[in-house]
Amino acid sequence: MRIYKSDRVRFISGLILIIIFYSTYYIYVEENEHIKTLSRFLEYFIKFLFTVAIYLIGYYHLGKLKDEWMSYLWHFIHISGLCIISAIGLYDYLIADISLGTLLFAGSVQEFLISPVLYVGMGLLNRSLNNRDK
Secondary structure: OOOOOOHHHHHHHHHHHHHHHHHHHHHHHOOOHHHOOOHHHHHHHHHHHHHHHHHHHHHHHHHHHHHHHHHHHHHHHHHHHHHHHHHHHHHHHHHOOOHHHHHHHHHHHHHHHHHHHHHHHHHHHHHHHHHHHH
């Protein structure tokens, strides 16, 4: 059973979902002062859940396209990034406080993983490579 009539519709619906999750993340997590009153573990866990949700959206919508390399690249980037930010978060929570530079680095990695820029960039790259082949 095909839910989407074309790869374009599948890609755009994935983009819309990522934008919704990204906007929700910024409104309710990053810009919300009440989140800062929670424990560090809970704050990190909420951020981790949003990152995993974006990963799963991309996995579902890019994984079904006919170009499999996009799915492999999506997996590699997200799993690597999730390992990096998880290691930093666990070190900060379990062992010792991390420096501000490391905290900012982890935040930028997480920002890259949840922003729609990666998804759009992969779509543009796929489109340009498909147009070149024709």
